[in-house]
Amino acid sequence: MDKRQIYLDNASTTPIDPAVLTAMLPYLKEGYGNPSSLYGLGRSSKYAIEQSRQKIAEIIGADREEIVFTGSGTEADNLALFGLARAHKEKGRHIIVSTIEHKAILEPCKRLEKEGFEVTYLAVDKKGLVSLEELRASLRPDTILVSIMYANNEIGTIEPIKKIAQLLKKDGSIYPIFHSDACQAANTQSIDVKELGVDALTLSSSKIYGPKGIGFLYLNKKYAIEPMIVGGGQERGLRSGTENVALIAGMAKALEITEKKKKLEGPRLLQLRDYFLARIKKEIKSVSINGDTKVRLPNNINISIKGVEGEALVLLLDEQGVCCSTGSACSSMDLTPSYVLTSIGVPLELAHCSVRFTLGRHTTKKDTDKTMKILIKAVETLRKISSIKCS
Amino acid sequence: MFLRKKKKTCAADGEGWTYSEMVKDHFFSPRNILFDETDYDADGMGTVGSPECGDVMVVWIKVDKDARRIKECKWRTFGCASAIASASMMSVMATENGGMDFNTAQRLKPEQIVERLGGLPDIKYHCSVLGHEALREAVLDYLEHESK
Numbered sequence: 001m002d003k004r005q006i007y008l009d010n011a012s013t014t015p016i017d018p019a020v021l022t023a024m025l026p027y028l029k030e031g032y033g034n035p036s037s038l039y040g041l042g043r044s045s046k047y048a049i050e051q052s053r054q055k056i057a058e059i060i061g062a063d064r065e066e067i068v069f070t071g072s073g074t075e076a077d078n079l080a081l082f083g084l085a086r087a088h089k090e091k092g093r094h095i096i097v098s099t100i101e102h103k104a105i106l107e108p109c110k111r112l113e114k115e116g117f118e119v120t121y122l123a124v125d126k127k128g129l130v131s132l133e134e135l136r137a138s139l140r141p142d143t144i145l146v147s148i149m150y151a152n153n154e155i156g157t158i159e160p161i162k163k164i165a166q167l168l169k170k171d172g173s174i175y176p177i178f179h180s181d182a183c184q185a186a187n188t189q190s191i192d193v194k195e196l197g198v199d200a201l202t203l204s205s206s207k208i209y210g211p212k213g214i215g216f217l218y219l220n221k222k223y224a225i226e227p228m229i230v231g232g233g234q235e236r237g238l239r240s241g242t243e244n245v246a247l248i249a250g251m252a253k254a255l256e257i258t259e260k261k262k263k264l265e266g267p268r269l270l271q272l273r274d275y276f277l278a279r280i281k282k283e284i285k286s287v288s289i290n291g292d293t294k295v296r297l298p299n300n301i302n303i304s305i306k307g308v309e310g311e312a313l314v315l316l317l318d319e320q321g322v323c324c325s326t327g328s329a330c331s332s333m334d335l336t337p338s339y340v341l342t343s344i345g346v347p348l349e350l351a352h353c354s355v356r357f358t359l360g361r362h363t364t365k366k367d368t369d370k371t372m373k374i375l376i377k378a379v380e381t382l383r384k385i386s387s388i389k390c391s
Numbered sequence: 392m393f394l395r396k397k398k399k400t401c402a403a404d405g406e407g408w409t410y411s412e413m414v415k416d417h418f419f420s421p422r423n424i425l426f427d428e429t430d431y432d433a434d435g436m437g438t439v440g441s442p443e444c445g446d447v448m449v450v451w452i453k454v455d456k457d458a459r460r461i462k463e464c465k466w467r468t469f470g471c472a473s474a475i476a477s478a479s480m481m482s483v484m485a486t487e488n489g490g491m492d493f494n495t496a497q498r499l500k501p502e503q504i505v506e507r508l509g510g511l512p513d514i515k516y517h518c519s520v521l522g523h524e525a526l527r528e529a530v531l532d533y534l535e536h537e538s539k
Contacts, residue, residue, distance in 0.1 A: 307469060309474075311471035315409075316419075330473075330515070335514065347443075384426055385475065386467060387447045387448060388442055
């Protein structure tokens, strides 16, 4: 990596941990055997996969057979939505999700609606939190699936997963099935599925200093699920295709390291984030914070800087070596500003001015100090040429 | 006369940028910005866009009344990199070669600005090029005042 770079986009993806790369290398070299083959070369690949599965299962408090490896967090989300909805449609056709779910949840919902499912999109409050009362009111006898994210990728707000699980399971019924996308939460929050009370959980390797292109879905073994990819029957028929042993081994190692670091990393990030955010608020005028300030991942800053368009700011910062992102329309594929920001009531003109800094394992105080200098200058530059003036 | 070879834009190679070299140049070193209009005695002014849409451009012009040409063209923009670059390029086009005559200015097309910028990503083409509209508004503003 370029030494000059200050990477503050860890919610987008994380750099790979050197120990993770080491764990992967044997399977990119001599350990190329197909895990389905009968001979030794294949068996050792199979062994590596099952060891990784075991390790992951232990970390999240699940059984080995409850882990399905997928090609990404998105695929795990898709599998949960399509797979569970289709497998349980005889029990009902009603699904509940929040409006600020990742597109990997919302897009399958749109498609499921075309298949005859009914989806309730739960609004969130100004802080970005789901209301338990509204969830309770939305529940129906035919609700088969509820999917609420653990922590939001844009604003970092943490949803009350345990409370939701308690609410959904209070009568001991197996429906609705409760799925949660925990991709953003894994670095700093507990991901013990028993403790959380979830039936299904999505995790992505690329957010936990592991390789990209791999994730997994945890699914409590009492639930049937329909595969999306069929063929050779790998992953107990739930995800056919020759397994990518290197990525699986890498993800298991990454999760192991993440789990070990979690206790210290959370408070460290919180302190660093609060320091950085306090400086931003103090040294730049007309800054507003998007999302709840307390019930929030310790590494997330999402702010709107009035009069400063997000894409322009991101590109100016990039020129100075700072990597971050924005919810501005100009940075999106469909030219609309972030639906997460508009869902929590951020006015459009401020959604265009949003910028997200997400700190990571390698972020230091020095990085935030350097960023501060660069940010102040960039904001000054853009405000000078901006037609929207701030008092 | 506006034709320039379109530079290939490439965001994929890591070295390249989302935008062309010309967009980059005008984004990082925008020309003809009016930082403060308090003492600027403009002959015409035009505003287009809205903060809700993420693009607002204000253009001020001074004109040569006899030659019916634009003498100075200044602007400020709230918008993304391509909006800033296109405003800057528009101001250059309006004032180069002795200044654009009113007729040409009123008929300036977004394609002409984009061409001079060495192209824009497709997705940016229609939304971020407001310069021609703002210029047209400014010229109209002048003409309206002149006829009174």
